[in-house]
Amino acid sequence: MQLPRVAQWRGRLVAASLLLLIPVLTNGPAAAAALPYKDPSQPVSVRVEDLLSRMSLDEKIGQMTQAERKSVTNSDITDYRLGSLLSGGGSAPAPNTATAWADMYDSFQGAALATPLNIPLMYGIDAVHGHNNVYGATIFPHNIGLGAARDPGLVQRIGRATAEEVSGTGIDWDFAPCLCVVRNDRWGRTYESYGETPDIASSMATEITGLQGSKLSDSGSVMATAKHYIGDGGTTGGVDEGNTELSEADLRAIHLPPFREAVARHVGSVMVSYSSWNGLKMHANRYLITDVLKGELGFSGVVVSDWNAIDQIDGQVGFTAAEVSTSINAGLDMIMVPDAWKSFISMLKSEVQLGHVPMSRIDDANRRILTKKFELGLFERPYTDRSYTGTVGSAAHRLIAREAVKKSQVLLKNKWGILPLPKTASKIFVAGKNADDIGNQSGGWTIDWQGQSGNTTPGTTILQGIRSTVSSSTTVTYNRYGTGIDGSYKAAVAVVGETPYAEFKGDRPGSMSLDAEDLSTLATLKAAGVPVIVVTVSGRPLDIASELPSWDALVAAWLPGTEGAGVADVLFGDYNPTGKLPVTWMQSASQQPINTGDGKTPLFPYGAGDSFPSTQNPYDVIGAAYYDDQSGTGLEHCTDSGCGQDVGWIAANDYIGYYDVDFGTTSPTSVVTRIASNSSVSGSLQYHLDSPTGPLLATVSLSNTGGWQSWTSRTASVTGSATGVHKLYVVASGGGGADLANLNWFQFNH
CATH class of the missing domain: 2.60.120.260 (Galactose-binding domain-like)
Structure with a gap:
């Protein structure tokens, strides 16, 4: 039946009105053309100012808030206009797969895009040696091993591989690299440092370029974070979150250069240290954050706090309004408040309304945050790029990791040229708690915050690497404690050292020796009368001077990650070791702190590391x-x-x-x-x-x-x-x- 002419016209008007409304409701092309901040053809600065002009105080404070994923719901993200989420160490979806991570991220992102201004969120994670929270990801050597490798190009490739795996799970912000300069090996984060000199840390800032690409909007790029600003590796006694007691001249000479290099590489964010400088908590240090980092160095990115770190400003449990205003006024742009984020939002709003935090500071923080979101392309591509999901733990990335492992091995003793071992030796004995333990060789920040021993994630243990390297006629016998060895073996490989830890739980204020199990295992091997080759798996040098004379060879393997075959590559001569010590190896723990140029006599100096004889023949002598x-x-x-x-x-x-x-x-x-x-x-x-x-x-x-x-x-x-x-x-x-x-x-x- 044909409608009357008037009714027909009215129907078209209604339909036209609905069509005009739909683009606005669905964030479509018409809306993008109507609003400058949604127009990708506009310069980023124009888009930022347009969006900022449309934001309420609540929306601005939401952008400055970073909550832990377990403490929020999707409706929280929408209602509170949250600007960022993070996963703490070990905080993962179930199941812990790359696809599940991507699905989780996309769900959270959808909630952010449901806000009136459709501002996407940024999601941060500590991918500090690969995408280490994700089961099945490639786990690269920790930074101390990469410092031993002395290969900035390799570190850049590791950054790129990590970025691809992180991108494949949706995440766009990596809290790495750590550019700390470790000055006392008692520190529980020693392995997060590339070494004890500013030069070595600065040279490894290539990881930033690997993570971020030539520009943040590049496919597979993520935003990097230079951390922890500043001086966390130089605290008195090597105490994590402690006090760095240095003159400003020494702070600038030792700890500032890597951050200067990071800024020169356009790092997207800088994370502030828990530690203090001469008694003042870094999260309250306006001079070093605003005047030096943002002013003198010209850093234009996002300054982010560490986990609940503003709560340490006054030394009392539970953060206060004063700590909120102090940290923001010091120059922090985004505050990591994992659980108490609602209280933070309320306190910051009140502090602004009371005039304790100027709106200019709030706007500056938002400009920095929004700029990075636009540069990342999140407004145009807010969801996971699933083309990278399959790269998580890929064979290509594991080859890069194996290369990094073999280049990080440091040969410190090789009596009689016992190394490299012949692949065709009739019998080889392997012992030690770290020989067949993927968790121990990966260390902290692996699947869990502290890491853990055992079969935590797919990879190749050092023992598996040895077995896959020797000839089919060679018998490889393994016993963790050395039980069963006799004089018929060509050699014994003892893989000993530390078990996983992270941050303050890894501080070693007392003994830095091998544990009782390791010493017993080594004594058993020694009693058999065969050559003993010791491989230390550890996040720092250990106190071994009294045991060293009874060892025939010593290789420092650091924390190699999932590709233990790289250790075997060196033990059996497929790779002639090139690694050099990135830290000075003490004669005893009583020498700590010990660093190159301080006049102390070490067991092995900074830069030590041998190669095999050019003949590559273990029977030459x-x-x-x-x-x-x-x-x-x-x-x-x-x-x-x-x-x-x-x-x-x-x-x-x-x-x-x-x-x-x-x-x-x-x-x-x-x-x-x-x-x-x-x-x-x-x-x-x-x-x-x-x-x-x-x-x-x-x-x-x-x-x-x-x-x-x-x-x-x-x-x-x-x-x-x-x-x-x-x-x-x-x-x-x-x-x-x-x-x-x-x-x-x-x-x-x-």
Whole structure:
């Protein structure tokens, strides 16, 4: 039926009116054209001023408030106009998957966009060594390991990989990198520092570029945070959240340069430290935040507080209106108030109305926050870019992490060139609580705030890395405590050190030694008489000087993360170690603080770190005790300095066998043998190839040297020929059954 003409016209008017309303209600193209702040063709500064002019005080205070996700509902976000959320350490959706994170983020973002002005929120997280709160993410070495690697380009690639994984879960703000300069290794956050000098921390600010890209609106970019401003690594006694007692000149010389570099790299935010400078809490320090950071350094981004940190300003439990106004007036733009965010909003509004906080300060904070939201492209692309969700824990990112692990290993001792181990060794023993524990090798800030031991997230343990590296014919035996080892093993790899911790719970005001379990494990391995290679998994140098002489090799692995195969890459020679100490290694804990240039004598200096001999041949100079096979002999400790162990009780027809000896492409011309003897009879040691009765290579005569620990080196010509890889047997002859000599080491020369 046809409508009457008037009714038909009225119907079109109604329809037209509805069509005009829909774009406004749905934030569509017509609204964007109508409102300058929704027009992406406008300069960011124009958009910011237009939006700011439309905002009420409540909306402005909401933008300055950051709440923890567990303390809000979607309706809270909409009703209170919240500007930001965060996940604290271990705060994750269930299930803890990348997709669940993205779904959670999008839900929260939808609530923010339901506000009258449709202002999106920013979501922050501590992705400090990869996207470490997310199960299955790539966990990179903690910063101290990256400082040892000394590779700014690698750190930038790690930043980019982290940004992609963070973006894949929707999150747009990373509370990293930590640019603290650690000056006392007792500090529980030592591993969050790249090292003890401002130069090393400044050089690693490349992570900011990796996270943020060439501009924040780039696909897969997230906003970085330089933290913790300023001096948190220099507190007296290494106490977390403590007092940094320094002159301004020293504060500027040691702790300021990395932040200057961060500002030069256009870092989007700076997080203020819990600590104090000469008694004044940093969250109340207007001079350092407003005058120095924002004024002198020209920082134009967002200054954010740490977790409930404004509550520490007056030293009393529970934050007050005075602490709120003091922190905002000092220059903080966004306050992290995880649970008490409603009280913060109420107090800040009252302080503004009372004139204790000027509107100019509120507007300045909002300009900074809104600018970053526009630069991130959140108004145009507020929801998760799901094209990056599949990058979480990807093979490509794990390859970068493995590269970082092997480059971070620091070789500090390598007696007799025992490292690298041959992949074809017949038997290798692995022990220690950190050898097969992904949680221990990842450390704090992994899945949980403090981290935890055990199978916390997918990855490769150091033991798994060793097993995947050696030949199929090699037997790798593992026992956490060293139980079951005997003298038949080529070597023992002991992976010891610290278990996970974070922040103040990791402070070590007392002992910095290995724990009782580690010491017992090492004693068990040592008693077996095989070479002991120690790998320390720790967030800082440990007090090991008294134990070091009994170790044949020492590798500092720091906290390598999920890709433990990178440690095996070094142990077995697939990568010649290049890592250098980013901190000075103390002789004892009593030396703390110890830093380069302070006149103290360390166990290992800043910058220490060896590589393997250019021959890459562990048998070039070999300790005789490092055998694979033996008959009739025994091990003992030498009594002269530096001798280590020797093979004793060598009598006629006894032998010691060594597998996988690489003689190279040309046959050796001589062999030097270090022996000791108190025998009244004479004999010889014969070098045979491939079996105790195989081709004769050389013969060394034996005679009394004046005692069983009176050592001399004898040179004999090589009469046979040997090239390539062989088994080598040292066989005793003569003496009528009496003990002939002790053997310390031998060396073939070309």
